[in-house]
Amino acid sequence: MSESTEPGGGDLAPDAxxxxxxxxxxxxxxxxxxxxARTVEVVWSTGARARNHVVGLGAITEELDMRPxxxxxxxxxxxxxxxxxxxxxxxxxxVLGRVVAxxxxxxxxxxxxxxxxxxxxEPVWQRVVDGTLRAVSVGYRVHRYEPVPDPVAGGTxxxxxxxxxxxxxxxPVPIDPAAAVRGEGDQRTPATAYEPPLPNEEPxxxxxxxxxxxxxxSAPPATSPQEPAVTTTPAPEPIRAAPxxxxxxxxxxxxxxxxxxxxAAYDTVLAxxxxxxxxxxxxxxxxxxxxxxxxxxxxxxxxxxAFTRGTPRPSIPARPETxxxxxxxxxxxxxMAEALAARSMPGYQPQGSGRHAEFxxxxxxxxxxxxxxxxxxxxxxxxxxxxxxxxFHTTSDFPLLLSAAANKMLLAAYAPAAPSYRQIxxxxxxxxxxxxxxxxxxxxxxxxxxxxxxxxxAGTMSESQEIVLLQTFARRIRVTRPMLxxxxxxxxxxxxxxxxxxxxxxxxxxxxxxxxxxxxxGPTLTTGNTAVFATGAARAxxxxxxxxxxxxNPAAGRAAIxxxxxxxxxxxxxxxxxxxxxxxxxxxxxxxxxxxxxxxQTSNVNIFAVFVQPLVEPLIQANRWYLxxxxxxxxxxxxxxxxxxxxxxxTTGPVSGVDGVEVSVIFDFGVGAxxxxxxxxxxxx
Numbered sequence: 307m308s309e310s311t312e313p314g315g316g317d318l319a320p321d322a323x324x325x326x327x328x329x330x331x332x333x334x335x336x337x338x339x340x341x342x343a344r345t346v347e348v349v350w351s352t353g354a355r356a357r358n359h360v361v362g363l364g365a366i367t368e369e370l371d372m373r374p375x376x377x378x379x380x381x382x383x384x385x386x387x388x389x390x391x392x393x394x395x396x397x398x399x400x401v402l403g404r405v406v407a408x409x410x411x412x413x414x415x416x417x418x419x420x421x422x423x424x425x426x427x428e429p430v431w432q433r434v435v436d437g438t439l440r441a442v443s444v445g446y447r448v449h450r451y452e453p454v455p456d457p458v459a460g461g462t463x464x465x466x467x468x469x470x471x472x473x474x475x476x477x478p479v480p481i482d483p484a485a486a487v488r489g490e491g492d493q494r495t496p497a498t499a500y501e502p503p504l505p506n507e508e509p510x511x512x513x514x515x516x517x518x519x520x521x522x523x524s525a526p527p528a529t530s531p532q533e534p535a536v537t538t539t540p541a542p543e544p545i546r547a548a549p550x551x552x553x554x555x556x557x558x559x560x561x562x563x564x565x566x567x568x569x570a571a572y573d574t575v576l577a578x579x580x581x582x583x584x585x586x587x588x589x590x591x592x593x594x595x596x597x598x599x600x601x602x603x604x605x606x607x608x609x610x611x612a613f614t615r616g617t618p619r620p621s622i623p624a625r626p627e628t629x630x631x632x633x634x635x636x637x638x639x640x641x642m643a644e645a646l647a648a649r650s651m652p653g654y655q656p657q658g659s660g661r662h663a664e665f666x667x668x669x670x671x672x673x674x675x676x677x678x679x680x681x682x683x684x685x686x687x688x689x690x691x692x693x694x695x696x697x698f699h700t701t702s703d704f705p706l707l708l709s710a711a712a713n714k715m716l717l718a719a720y721a722p723a724a725p726s727y728r729q730i731x732x733x734x735x736x737x738x739x740x741x742x743x744x745x746x747x748x749x750x751x752x753x754x755x756x757x758x759x760x761x762x763x764a765g766t767m768s769e770s771q772e773i774v775l776l777q778t779f780a781r782r783i784r785v786t787r788p789m790l791x792x793x794x795x796x797x798x799x800x801x802x803x804x805x806x807x808x809x810x811x812x813x814x815x816x817x818x819x820x821x822x823x824x825x826x827x828g829p830t831l832t833t834g835n836t837a838v839f840a841t842g843a844a845r846a847x848x849x850x851x852x853x854x855x856x857x858x859n860p861a862a863g864r865a866a867i868x869x870x871x872x873x874x875x876x877x878x879x880x881x882x883x884x885x886x887x888x889x890x891x892x893x894x895x896x897x898x899x900x901x902x903x904x905x906x907q908t909s910n911v912n913i914f915a916v917f918v919q920p921l922v923e924p925l926i927q928a929n930r931w932y933l934x935x936x937x938x939x940x941x942x943x944x945x946x947x948x949x950x951x952x953x954x955x956x957t958t959g960p961v962s963g964v965d966g967v968e969v970s971v972i973f974d975f976g977v978g979a980x981x982x983x984x985x986x987x988x989x990x991x
Contacts, residue, residue, distance in 0.1 A: 338487065339435055344421045345406065346434055346487055350444045350474050351415045354482040355463065355610065357582070359661060360448070366464045367456070367614075370446075372413045378449075378470035382408035382417060389419045390475040391430065392682065393445055396634075402427050405474055414484075415444070417474055430476060440487040441480040441574075445473040461614065478684075483575045483606065571602035579609050587612060635680045635703055641665060642673045643710035650799035651715055670704075677703040705958040705967045708785060712802040712956040712969055719806025720953045725814035726923050727821075730885050730934040730985075732941035736776040736948055736976055743773060744944060744980045771832040774944060774978030779812070781805065786966035798969065802956075805971050809954045817945060817977050818925040826930050826987060829979050838942065838979050839987035846870070847982050852989035855895040855931050860886065860914060863933040863986035867940075870983040878983050881936025884918050889926030892990065896920040896931070929990030940984025948974035 338347035353370035360366055371377070381387050387405040394400040403421040410416075419442075421431045433439035450468035455461075480486070572595050576588050591612070595605045644662035648654050656662045665673065671690040678686045681703070687693055736742055754763050783801045823829055827848070828838030839848040846866060853859045870878050888896045900920050918933075926932075934942065947953070954973040 341435065344403075344423065344431065345418050346421075347416060347418050348442045348474070348485070348487050349414050350408075350417050350442055350471070350485055351482055352413065352484045354484065354606075356481045357613075359664060360451075360464075361660065363451070363464065364660070364663065367461065368448075368451075369463050369465045370469060371452075371465055371467045372410060372415065374410050376467045376469065377410060377415070378468070379408060379410065381470060381472045382474075387471075388473050389421065390445070390473050392477050393443065393473075393475045394682075395473075399426055402430055402476060408471075415471070419474060434476070434487060437487075439476060439478075441477050442485050442487070443475050443477045443480045443482070444471045444485070445475060446471040456614075479577045479580070481578055483571075483578045483602070486574075568599075568602065569596065572596070572605060575602050575606050575609065579613075583609065583612055635677060637661075638677060638680050639703060639707050639710055642668070642677075642707055643714055646707075646711040646799065647714040647718065651718060651803050654715070654718055657714075673707065674704050677707070708798065708967055708969055709956050709958045712798070712971075715799065715802040716806040716809075716954055716956060716971065719803060720810050721806075723807055723810030725810055725817070726921060727814055727817035727943075727945070729921055730887060730932075730937055731817060731943040731945045731977070732937040733946055734944045735946040736974075738948075739776050739778075741773045741775055742976075743771070772978065772980040773832070774946075774976055774980065776946070776948060776974055776976035779973040779975065780970055782968055782970040784966050784968050789966075801969070805954065809971070809973055812973075813975060815925065816975070817943070818923065820977055820979065821932075821943065822925065822927060826927070826989060831979060831982065838982050839985070840982075845982050847986050849986075849988040852929070852991045854991055855888070855892050855899065855929075855988075857899065857914075859988060860899065860918065860933060863988065867933065867935060867984065867986050870940075872983075878935075879939040880984065881939035882917065883936060885921045885932075885934040886914075886918050887921045887923060887926060887932040887934060889928065889930060890922065890924055891929050892931050893920075893922045896922065931988050931990055933986040933988075935984035937984070940981070942981050942983070942985045943977065943979050945975070945977040947976075 340346070351370060351372065353372040355367055355369045358366055358368040360368075382405050385404065385406060387408075388395075388401045389403040389405060391400050391402055401422070403419055405417050406420045407418040408415070421427055421434070430439065446469050448466045448469045450466070451464040452467045453462050454465050456463045572592055576592060579588060591605065591608055594600075595608075641661040642665045644656040645665035645668070648656050648662060649666060668676075669690070671693040674693045675686045675688070734742075734744060756762060783798060785798050789798070821828055824837050827840065830837050834844050836844050839845065841848050841850050847870070849859070849863070864880075864884065867880055868877060872878055886896050886900060897920055900914050900918050937943075951974070954971045957970050957972060959968050959970070
C-alpha cells in the first residue's frame with residue numbers, strides 16, 4: 307500500500323534530476339478525512355512480521371493472523387476503544403479520541419478514528435488533516451500462538467491465531483509499514499501490467515495497448531487526430547498507431563506521480579527497519595530498489611532476509627504493537643536493573659518475567675539511549691559521550707536505574723546473611739527517631755476475679771525506664787561521567803554487591819558489641835543503675851565465679867532464670883526452648899552438651915538436647931557463655947528498623963558541580979537492652 311504524500315524533487319535519488327514543477331505539489335489532506343466529524347479512516351494492521359519479546363517465549367518472530375476467526379474484534383467495535391498517543395496510557399491526556407468503527411477486509415484491518423475537540427489534541431489532529439502524520443499502530447493481547455516453520459528464512463514464526471486488539475495509536479513510525487491513514491489511491495487496481503518509470507524517463511507502454519471497440523467505418527473521421535473528438539457519433543480509426551499527444555502527457559504525469567509514491571513507500575518501509583539494521587546497509591538497499599524499480603513489498607522481503615541472516619545490527623528495541631507494558635520506562639528500568647545485577651553478582655537469581663536477558667550485553671550508555679526513547683525523546687544520540695551528558699540531566703531515568711540495580715544487589719547479599727544475634731534479640735521496630743520505651747515482663751497488671759455483678763477493677767501499667775534509640779548509618783559512592791563513557795561501572799557494582807553483606811556484618815557486630823560491653827555484663831540499665839548481668843539480689847543472673855561449661859552449670863543457669871519474678875511477683879515464662887550462646891573456644895563443649903545420643907541408663911540421658919540449642923558466634927570473647935530464654939517470652943535485648951523497613955535503603959542524587967550521580971546507602975537501625983530476667987551469664991574459666 308503506497309503513501310499518498312508526495313515529496314518534492316531532489317529527494318528521489320542522489321543522481322536523479324529534479325522533478326518537473328507540475329509534480330511538486332504541496333501535501334494534500336487524506337481523502338478519508340472528515341473535518342466536520344473529526345474522523346479519518348486508517349489501516350491499523352496487515353499482520354506484518356516483526357521481532358517481539360514475549361514472557362515465557364523470549365525473543366520471537368511474530369506474525370498476526372488477519373483472518374476474522376483469529377481476531378477478537380469486540381473491543382474495537384464497542385465504540386469505547388481509545389485512540390492513544392504512541393501507546394501511552396499513563397495520563398488521561400494520552401487519549402486522543404476513540405475508535406468508532408472497525409472491520410477486517412482482504413487480510414487487513416480498517417478502522418474509523420474520531421479525534422477529540424480538546425485543545426491539547428488539536429496539534430495532532432492538524433498533522434493528520436494536512437497529511438504530515440499518517441502512521442498508526444495497534445495495541446493488542448495474544449491469547450494463543452501457533453508456531454510454524456519459515457521455509458524461506460528458516461527458523462520458526464509464532465503466528466498469533468487468537469488475539470485481541472484493544473487500542474489504536476497514532477505514531478511517528480509504525481512497525482507495520484502499511485498501517486497508515488487511508489488516502490484516495492489506496493484501493494486502486496491497475497488494469498494493465500504497466501511499470502511507471504522514474505519522473506525523468508519516457509513512459510514504457512504495455513506490450514498490448516488497450517484499444518477502443520472496433521466499428522465498421524462508414525465515413526472518414528470528422529476531426530483530425532490532434533484534436534479531441536466532440537461529436538457524439540463514434541467514428542474512431544480501427545487501431546491507433548500511437549496515443550494522442552495529450553494522452554502521452556497524461557501518462558507521463560501519472561508515471562511521475564507513481565514513481566514519487568513508490569519512492570515515498572521505500573522510505574516508509576526503510577523507516578520501520580531503522581535501529582534493526584545498520585544504516586549503510588539500509589542505504590545500499592534503497593539505492594538498489596531505486597535502480598531496479600522493485601515494489602515496496604519486494605524491498606520489505608529483502609529487509610527481512612537481511613535481518614534473519616544475522617547481519618550485524620544494533621540491539622532490537624521492544625515492539626510498540628505489543629502494548630504499552632513493554633515500553634513502560636518503569637518496566638525497562640526494572641529489567642535493566644536485573645541485567646546489571648545478574649552481570650555483576652555471580653549466582654544472582656533475576657526476578658520477574660525474564661526480560662532482563664535482552665539487556666545482559668548492553669553498555670550502560672545503550673541503556674540510557676533506550677530509556678530516552680521510551681520517554682518519547684527524538685534524535686537520541688549514539689555517541690557514548692553525548693549519552694553520558696544526557697544521563698545526568700534532571701529528567702533522566704539513569705539515576706533511577708542505578709538506584710534500582712543497587713537495591714537489588716544490596717538486598718540479594720543482605721537477606722541471606724541472617725545475623726545470629728536475631729535468634730536471641732527481640733525485634734521491635736521504631737515509628738520515628740524519638741527515644742523509645744518498651745514494656746517489660748510483668749508490666750501488664752495481673753488479672754483479678756470478677757465477682758457476680760461486680761465491677762472490673764482498674765489496674766496500672768508501669769512504663770519501662772529503659773530507652774532504646776534509633777540511629778542512622780550511611781555510606782556513598784559517586785558514578786561520574788567518565789565512568790559511564792568508559793563503560794566502567796565496576797566500582798559501583800562492587801560497592802552495591804558488597805555493601806549488603808557489610809551491612810549485615812555491621813548489624814551483627816553492633817548487637818554483640820552491646821552484649822560484650824563491660825566485660826560481658828552488658829550496658830547499664832536505668833532500673834537499679836546496674837548492668838544487665840550482675841550477681842546478688844538486684845539481678846541474680848550471673849555466676850558468682852566463672853566455671854567450665856558442663857552439665858551441672860547450665861542447669862544452675864536455667865534454674866536461676868526460672869526463679870526470676872515479674873513486677874507482679876509471678877514467675878517469668880522462659881519459653882519452650884533456650885539458646886546456649888558461646889564463642890569459638892566453647893563450641894566443642896556446647897555441641898557435646900546438647901547432642902542427642904541414646905542412653906542405657908537414666909543418669910546418662912542428656913536432658914539439654916531436648917530444649918537447648920547451641921549458638922556459636924565468633925564475636926563472643928574468651929570462654930564466656932550465656933543462656934537465653936525465648937526472646938518472645940522473656941526479652942532481654944531488642945532491635946528494630948525505621949517503620950519496619952528491614953535492611954539498608956539506596957538513594958541517588960546529583961553531585962554538586964560535577965556531571966555525576968551520588969549513590970548513598972542509608973541504614974536506620976536501633977539496638978538496646980530493656981530487661982535482665984530472661985538470660986544467664988557465666989564468665990567461664
